[in-house]
Amino acid sequence: MLINGEEKALGCSIALSxxxxxxxxRTAFVAVELNGNIIKQTDFGSTTITDADKLEIVSFVGGG
Known part of the structure; x- marks a missing residue:
C-alpha cells in the first residue's frame, strides 16, 4: 500500500482507526483520503484498509 507516497506492507486488512x-x-486531528475519496472521521473504525489501497494522511497542527 502507499501511505503519503511511501510503500508500506500491511500483510492483512486492518481498520483505518x-x-x-x-x-x-491522533485520529481527532487528521484528515484521510483513501483511494481519492475523503473519509469522514466517524467512518475511521468501519473503514477497512488493505495492501491494495493508497492513503494520504494530513495532520492538523495548531499555532499562531
Whole structure:
C-alpha cells in the first residue's frame, strides 16, 4: 500500500482507526483520503484498509 507516497506492507486488512493509531496519529486531528475519496472521521473504525489501497494522511497542527 502507499501511505503519503511511501510503500508500506500491511500483510492483512486492518481498520483505518487502528492503522492511524499504530502510525502514531491522533485520529481527532487528521484528515484521510483513501483511494481519492475523503473519509469522514466517524467512518475511521468501519473503514477497512488493505495492501491494495493508497492513503494520504494530513495532520492538523495548531499555532499562531
Amino acid at each position: 487502528e492503522l492511524l493509531t499504530q502510525l502514531g496519529y
